[in-house]
Amino acid sequence: MALQEQSKSAYSAPISDTAAPIIEIRNVSKIYQGGVKAVDDANITVKRGEFFALLGPSGCGKTTLLRMLAGFETPTTGEVIIDGHNMATVEPNKRPVNMVFQSYAVFPHMSVEKNVAYGLRMDGRPSAEIKQRTAEALELVKLGGFGKRMPHEMSGGQRQRVALARALVKRPSVLLLDEPLSALDAKLREAMQLELVRLQQSVGITFVIVTHDQTEALSMANRIAVMNAGTVRQIAAPAQLYENPSSRFVADFIGRINLMDAKAVRVGEHRVKVTVPGFGEVELAGDAVGDVALAVRPEKIFVAESKPTDPDVIAVRGKVGEVAYYGSYSNVYFDIGAGAPILADIGNVSRDIEEFTFKRGEDYWIYWRKGDTLVLGA
Numbered sequence: 337m338a339l340q341e342q343s344k345s346a347y348s349a350p351i352s353d354t355a356a357p358i359i360e361i362r363n364v365s366k367i368y369q370g371g372v373k374a375v376d377d378a379n380i381t382v383k384r385g386e387f388f389a390l391l392g393p394s395g396c397g398k399t400t401l402l403r404m405l406a407g408f409e410t411p412t413t414g415e416v417i418i419d420g421h422n423m424a425t426v427e428p429n430k431r432p433v434n435m436v437f438q439s440y441a442v443f444p445h446m447s448v449e450k451n452v453a454y455g456l457r458m459d460g461r462p463s464a465e466i467k468q469r470t471a472e473a474l475e476l477v478k479l480g481g482f483g484k485r486m487p488h489e490m491s492g493g494q495r496q497r498v499a500l501a502r503a504l505v506k507r508p509s510v511l512l513l514d515e516p517l518s519a520l521d522a523k524l525r526e527a528m529q530l531e532l533v534r535l536q537q538s539v540g541i542t543f544v545i546v547t548h549d550q551t552e553a554l555s556m557a558n559r560i561a562v563m564n565a566g567t568v569r570q571i572a573a574p575a576q577l578y579e580n581p582s583s584r585f586v587a588d589f590i591g592r593i594n595l596m597d598a599k600a601v602r603v604g605e606h607r608v609k610v611t612v613p614g615f616g617e618v619e620l621a622g623d624a625v626g627d628v629a630l631a632v633r634p635e636k637i638f639v640a641e642s643k644p645t646d647p648d649v650i651a652v653r654g655k656v657g658e659v660a661y662y663g664s665y666s667n668v669y670f671d672i673g674a675g676a677p678i679l680a681d682i683g684n685v686s687r688d689i690e691e692f693t694f695k696r697g698e699d700y701w702i703y704w705r706k707g708d709t710l711v712l713g714a
């Protein structure tokens with residue numbers, strides 16, 4: 337129990353629905369000179385104290401949206417409200433936000449201390465205050481003893497934390513982070529993800545982080561907005577997004593999923609009859625009709641030697657194709673005689689090697705619960 341409690345607190349807990357919004361993006365579009373529509377009628381509300389992630393493929397408009405919050409770009413139409421104030425005429429340096437750029441720009445010729453103090457110096461704060469707040473900010477990012485170092489004398493992760501301290505020292509209400517971890521190697525990146533979440537919880541500042549790494553967004557954020565081609569496709573908590581994607585695009589973008597082209601007709605309230613090449617008809621919960629995808633996550637698929645009799649499962653005959661062994665689990669592709677092969681993640685939950693060895697060409701039944709099956713429109 338204690339362990340569970342502990343691991344829970346390492347992640348971002350949900351923020352209450354009644355929490356006051358700190359950011360409201362209302363019908364915001366951005367058309368750049370030359371006609372590129374980078375953001376198309378976006379509506380996003382970020383709650384105070386939230387760790388909010390913007391996720392989507394390259395070029396979908398994430399940075400543009402962040403820059404409009406920071407004031408470096410002006411929306412073509414729509415409004416940005418921060419902390420109750422319309423930002424239309426508010427200059428970047430007068431906004432209660434601070435931005436950490438992807439390249440974690442620090443001044444190379446300035447010591448860590450001077451880097452962090454820079455913003456306060458520009459604001460003309462008294463030197464005693466600058467000294468104290470700089471020390472506090474460095475303490476916060478666990479760089480207490482590093483003030484006199486130069487950036488080139490530090491690791492990538494440490495420089496990243498200097499950039500964070502530089503933004504935090506100004507005590508913004510909102511911190512905007514554009515791909516803050518993209519330059520780090522996998523191990524450091526994971527460590528920094530945990531540190532960022534802890535830091536956010538300890539300072540209580542609202543974070544809006546841009547990433548195109550879905551596992552990063554899933555593990556860190558309270559809520560995620562998934563964007564595609566300038567449009568916000570879905571906003572939801574990580575588990576909701578993963579288990580209840582509202583479209584084929586979101587399902588495919590978040591995690592891995594088997595998508596089978598199918599046709600659906602409505603047969604009742606929230607009920608559809610789906611026809612799938614390869615295994616006939618099945619009636620399921622759902623609203624999408626016409627050309628749809630029948631979707632199921634690989635970890636929800638099971639394998640059996642004989643046909644399952646449970647009426648609540650969908651079962652289909654599959655022949656083992658590609659197999660990839662990853663230690664704790666294996667990826668096994670099953671050819672079902674139509675469409676793309678179905679991927680099953682088989683957890684290697686026992687030391688009995690034979691039990692989890694799949695050989696190409698072997699026939700099995702593969703099955704999954706109807707309740708784990710999604711019917712998705714485009």
Ligand SMILES: Nc1ncnc2c1ncn2[C@@H]1O[C@H](COP(=O)(O)OP(=O)(O)OP(=O)(O)O)[C@@H](O)[C@H]1O
Pocket residue numbers: 368369370372373374392393394395396397398399400401548
């Ligand atoms: N200053 C600009 N002038 C014209 N077009 C731009 C400008 N900045 C960005 N764009 C275009 O707007 C679209 C969105 O760009 P943006 O930088 O917001 O994407 P992104 O989601 O941050 O992508 P990435 O993950 O690659 O950083 C792209 O098509 C891009 O080419």
Ligand SMILES: [Mg+2]
Pocket residue numbers: 398399400
């Ligand atoms: Mg970008």
